Amino acid sequence: MRSIWSGLKEIGRYPSAIIGLTVIVLILVFGGYAMATIPYQEAIRLWRGGEEIWSESPKTAKPLWADWFTSTKHSRTIVLDSSEGEAVKTVETVSDESQLITLSYTFDYQYDTFPQELVVFFTADYDEKSPHASLTWYTPDGREIRIGQVSLRPTETYRFGTDDRLLRRLRGGVPHVALFAEPEAETPVPVKGTYRLDILVSTFENDADVDAKWVSYGEVHGLAGTDHRRRDLMIALQWGTPIALAFGLLAALGTTVTTMFVAAVGVWFGGWVDALIQRITEVNMVLPLLPILIMVGTFWEYGRSIWVILGCVIALSIFGGAIKTFRAIFLQVREAPYIEAAKAYGAGNGRIIVRYLIPRIIPVMIPSLVSGVPVYVFLEASLALLGLGDPVLPTWGKVIDDARAQGAVHNGQYYWVLQPALLLMLVGLGFAMVGFSLDRVFNPRLRGL
Amino acid sequence: MVNDSLLRIRDLKLHFRTTKGVVQAVDGVRFGLGHNEAVVVIGESGCGKSSLAKAVLRLLPRNVDTYSGEVYLNGTDTMKLDEEAFRRQVRWVKMSMVPQAAMNALNPVLRVGDQVAEPMMVHYGVGKDEALAQARRMFEHVGVPTDFMQRYAFELSGGMRQRVAIAMSLVTAPALIILDEPTSALDVLTQANIMNMLKRIKEEMETSFILITHDIATSSELADKVGVMYAGQIVEVSDAFRFFSGPLHPYSQKLMASVPRLRADVEPEFITGQPPSLFGLKPGCRFAPRCPARFGRCDQNPPVYEVDGREVRCWLYEETGTLVEAAKEA
Numbered sequence: 001m002r003s004i005w006s007g008l009k010e011i012g013r014y015p016s017a018i019i020g021l022t023v024i025v026l027i028l029v030f031g032g033y034a035m036a037t038i039p040y041q042e043a044i045r046l047w048r049g050g051e052e053i054w055s056e057s058p059k060t061a062k063p064l065w066a067d068w069f070t071s072t073k074h075s076r077t078i079v080l081d082s083s084e085g086e087a088v089k090t091v092e093t094v095s096d097e098s099q100l101i102t103l104s105y106t107f108d109y110q111y112d113t114f115p116q117e118l119v120v121f122f123t124a125d126y127d128e129k130s131p132h133a134s135l136t137w138y139t140p141d142g143r144e145i146r147i148g149q150v151s152l153r154p155t156e157t158y159r160f161g162t163d164d165r166l167l168r169r170l171r172g173g174v175p176h177v178a179l180f181a182e183p184e185a186e187t188p189v190p191v192k193g194t195y196r197l198d199i200l201v202s203t204f205e206n207d208a209d210v211d212a213k214w215v216s217y218g219e220v221h222g223l224a225g226t227d228h229r230r231r232d233l234m235i236a237l238q239w240g241t242p243i244a245l246a247f248g249l250l251a252a253l254g255t256t257v258t259t260m261f262v263a264a265v266g267v268w269f270g271g272w273v274d275a276l277i278q279r280i281t282e283v284n285m286v287l288p289l290l291p292i293l294i295m296v297g298t299f300w301e302y303g304r305s306i307w308v309i310l311g312c313v314i315a316l317s318i319f320g321g322a323i324k325t326f327r328a329i330f331l332q333v334r335e336a337p338y339i340e341a342a343k344a345y346g347a348g349n350g351r352i353i354v355r356y357l358i359p360r361i362i363p364v365m366i367p368s369l370v371s372g373v374p375v376y377v378f379l380e381a382s383l384a385l386l387g388l389g390d391p392v393l394p395t396w397g398k399v400i401d402d403a404r405a406q407g408a409v410h411n412g413q414y415y416w417v418l419q420p421a422l423l424l425m426l427v428g429l430g431f432a433m434v435g436f437s438l439d440r441v442f443n444p445r446l447r448g449l
Numbered sequence: 450m451v452n453d454s455l456l457r458i459r460d461l462k463l464h465f466r467t468t469k470g471v472v473q474a475v476d477g478v479r480f481g482l483g484h485n486e487a488v489v490v491i492g493e494s495g496c497g498k499s500s501l502a503k504a505v506l507r508l509l510p511r512n513v514d515t516y517s518g519e520v521y522l523n524g525t526d527t528m529k530l531d532e533e534a535f536r537r538q539v540r541w542v543k544m545s546m547v548p549q550a551a552m553n554a555l556n557p558v559l560r561v562g563d564q565v566a567e568p569m570m571v572h573y574g575v576g577k578d579e580a581l582a583q584a585r586r587m588f589e590h591v592g593v594p595t596d597f598m599q600r601y602a603f604e605l606s607g608g609m610r611q612r613v614a615i616a617m618s619l620v621t622a623p624a625l626i627i628l629d630e631p632t633s634a635l636d637v638l639t640q641a642n643i644m645n646m647l648k649r650i651k652e653e654m655e656t657s658f659i660l661i662t663h664d665i666a667t668s669s670e671l672a673d674k675v676g677v678m679y680a681g682q683i684v685e686v687s688d689a690f691r692f693f694s695g696p697l698h699p700y701s702q703k704l705m706a707s708v709p710r711l712r713a714d715v716e717p718e719f720i721t722g723q724p725p726s727l728f729g730l731k732p733g734c735r736f737a738p739r740c741p742a743r744f745g746r747c748d749q750n751p752p753v754y755e756v757d758g759r760e761v762r763c764w765l766y767e768e769t770g771t772l773v774e775a776a777k778e779a
Binding site: 344 | 506508511536537540541542545546548549550551553554555556557558559567568571572614617
């Protein structure tokens, strides 16, 4: 046991191990931060949530770091909510039965690109007669543009882009461009400065109240951007980390340990036990893993759960090809004098396997265990990409799958694919570097290389 | 009559299957041992000494062809026990063993203290603390500092490892310990130390030893009794005193003549020829081709005769000895 600990300490001498460990620690911090700040249930709720949860995020917005690569300053999302006091609200009683509520939104627009979309979410509190709102737009250069009028239900969403009358008034220009563009410019350029949106609401009841949230969706949003369902990709990237690592580690550990144990039992008892294990292994080696997993995921109701997949991976790997490697080493160890000595003093079969055979193989097992982690992380991502990912959990593979389904690369939304792919590559790199270093430490024959 | 109150072996056979044929490594051994007695089994390399030890403790390799005979230990025939009963009732309980190359017989991933304590835990189901306390007493017995118990085998010198292996064989206080060449890889001083230690242990713990060796000089100090092995058979069993002054079997005589004397001005002799290959042995005395005293009868398998309480497998004693085991049919 001590030799294993000293071996683990020794890897500090290998720069590749240091780099690999650093990468793994960074990934762990990245995932751990998500686990600490967003509880699991909350993460699931957010990931599965629709427009009602994500109403304040834009669709397929680039991440904030997209600005770093161009001199253009992309538009950000602006949210002003009158119920939060972010608008100037005046209430004027006109008569016993009517009020005039003015909501005035002022904001500074200093971006080089136009917003994606402009929306006002109304919440109206009234008994019978629905209030009536009219919207007016004031540009920094002093123009005043009438936007439109809307009769308010208790909750009402007014999208600038779908108002046909507004489109006609703007002579075909889409509102989120035309309202910001300089009128004379050939290619539309946004006018920078302070804009104002005034919403005049007439109510026909004295105690009615209206609030409105005005949202200008930006072209960049959040550290990781958003997907087609307005979800912040950061959730999936961060929460995908613990899921990917847990899957990878458990699968690597489960397969290696069971395989090693089966190999040890076969070698120790020999005879028909060994022969049977070897034949099962050979048959199992011919069976392809991926198609079987696809079958499980396709035909079984619960087959797409990541834990079912994990179980299948481990079950199929018990008699995996690694048995042959372990067996080759066990066959040597079996003939060692101290094994015979152990037999002589009356140690039982179980004791010899656990205390004498297996400890000798742990140094060989640890590197293959560590190098095996990314294999299973990639396997999970591959399954997700084939549409067999866990339907509930936010995983990296699911993000890539969504990106593929939405044609992200064709639409220039590289961030959508690159971010999860980068994390996958980092996991592979980190574990591979540590694994190779461990291999050098524990496998002295490789040391000269 | 040879004292065989502790261990009585009759017609023990252990043959191995190899690609070249069957090796008759142990072929009809007759042997005995009393309580608190040390027997030295001597013989040339490849005469089946180690196989005899393995046959007694039933440590069989996978290519066994024949394994038969009677091994009575304290009056019970251990050959009739099944594998599990043998493991539980005999190994390390009634007899233990210090294997050949004991230096490699320690598990490299266990501390030597734990290793020595293992048999106690396996056989008596005692807790780890109690087993370690017993192991500590054994370390004191064999003269290894008890703080070495925390070490691993590779941190000990060859002599220390040998002592640890002996401590391990003593830990359950068995009546019989088989030592297979316990000193072969050690320097002369360490050999002498270990022999003195074994002598002391024999007196203190009243154990019996079977000491397998080809080093007649070193082992002569410890021996109460000597067994001479040749080509898979014990050809002579004698008390040590009379053996060293006058061996009976011609092979024993030639063997003793080959040992250099300290005080007498005698040239050591050598035995012409080679021991027979253990494949497909011909009938007749196995030593006959090299024997200076051979005569007509040596073409037939010799029986075992008893001469004054010593046993010898040789036709020369047909007149003076009494027959104790008839010759086997060829």
